[in-house]
Amino acid sequence: xxxxxxxxDTFEYIQMFGEGMVCTISLSVLTVxxxxxxxxxxxxxxxxxxxxxxxxxxxxxxxxRATPLMVQLFIVxxxxxxxxxxxxxxxxxxxxxxxFIPGVIALSLNSGAYLCxxxxxxxxxxDQGQTEAARSLGMSQIENMRYIILPQAIKNILPAIAxxxxxxxxxxxxxxxxxxxxxxxxxxxxxxxxxxxxxPLIVAACVYFCLTFPTSKIIEHFERKMSRGDKR
Numbered sequence: 001x002x003x004x005x006x007x008x009d010t011f012e013y014i015q016m017f018g019e020g021m022v023c024t025i026s027l028s029v030l031t032v033x034x035x036x037x038x039x040x041x042x043x044x045x046x047x048x049x050x051x052x053x054x055x056x057x058x059x060x061x062x063x064x065r066a067t068p069l070m071v072q073l074f075i076v077x078x079x080x081x082x083x084x085x086x087x088x089x090x091x092x093x094x095x096x097x098x099x100f101i102p103g104v105i106a107l108s109l110n111s112g113a114y115l116c117x118x119x120x121x122x123x124x125x126x127d128q129g130q131t132e133a134a135r136s137l138g139m140s141q142i143e144n145m146r147y148i149i150l151p152q153a154i155k156n157i158l159p160a161i162a163x164x165x166x167x168x169x170x171x172x173x174x175x176x177x178x179x180x181x182x183x184x185x186x187x188x189x190x191x192x193x194x195x196x197x198x199x200p201l202i203v204a205a206c207v208y209f210c211l212t213f214p215t216s217k218i219i220e221h222f223e224r225k226m227s228r229g230d231k232r
Contacts, residue, residue, distance in 0.1 A: 006199040013190045014203075019094050020183035021207055026095065027172040027182060030104045032165055035111030042116035043123065057116070064113035070174055073106040077178045081105075095181055103175035111168055118160045122153035162219035166212045173208075183207055 045057035064072065077099075086098040126149050134144040154161070176185040183204050190200040 002198040002202070006194070006196045007203075009194040009196065010190055010199040010203055013186070013193065016186040016189055017183060017203060017207055019092075019181060020186040020204075021211065022092060023095050023100070023180060023182040023185075024169060024172050024211065026091070027100070027103055027107060027175060027180070028165065028169045031107040031111055031168050031172070034104065034108035035115055035168075038108060038112030039115030039119050042112060043119040046116065046120055047123065061113045061116055064110055065117075069106070069110050069171060070177065072110055073103065073174060073178060076106040076109070077102040096179065099175075099179045102178060103172070103180045107168060107172060107175070110171075111164060115161070115164055118157050118164065119153065122157035122160075123149055125156055126152050158219065158223050162216060162223075165219070166215055169211050169215070170208060 042057045042060060045053040046061070048054055048057075081102050086101055088096070088098050091097055091100060123145075130148055130152075131144055134148050139147070172182055173184040175182055176188065179185070187197070187200040187204045191197045194200075
């Protein structure tokens with residue numbers, strides 16, 4: 001039963017939710033960086049004329065999109081990194097590095113598969129004539145991709161990338177299962193101390209909302225700013 005007293009007890013542990021928010025933001029930011037870099041590589045491989053590249057990247061994308069994130073997280077933590085001795089220290093004084101890094105790796109591998117398809121569709125939406133024009137000007141394939149194709153593609157797929165970033169913030173909650181001190185970890189710590197689950201869950205939902213809603217609005221602002229030139 002949710003009560004005022006329950007919220008009072010929960011707010012006595014508000015520092016844990018603050019630490020969880022810092023951990024969630026750190027997880028999300030690193031996942032976006034590494035996932036985006038991985039997705040660029042996968043997108044290039046999927047569009048490559050070299051058949052082994054296409055087969056490997058396609059298999060990767062299909063496997064990671066067709067299996068649950070929790071399974072992927074457990075495989076990374078309990079199987080791939082089981083015999084790896086990661087440095088045992090605490091980031092910001094409370095985030096256990098040896099549990100944090102497997103979470104980042106699993107989230108990045110999963111996000112890279114989804115972002116790959118988003119980026120690939122964005123690149124393929126650009127008129128092929130622009131690539132031919134770049135070649136006629138003597139630009140290399142890398143220069144063409146960097147200066148001509150990618151800027152336009154990213155503008156087209158920015159809403160989808162923003163949605164993926166918001167999804168990452170929410171999906172990072174699964175990392176509490178391996179002991180990462182993020183927001184849901186704070187919920188279960190408070191539950192153990194107060195024997196109440198409803199109030200901590202509501203506080204966690206509010207924290208997630210405060211993270212995702214402003215993020216969506218910021219992305220929408222930049223999207224409108226980037227699309228002004230198209231409306232002229």
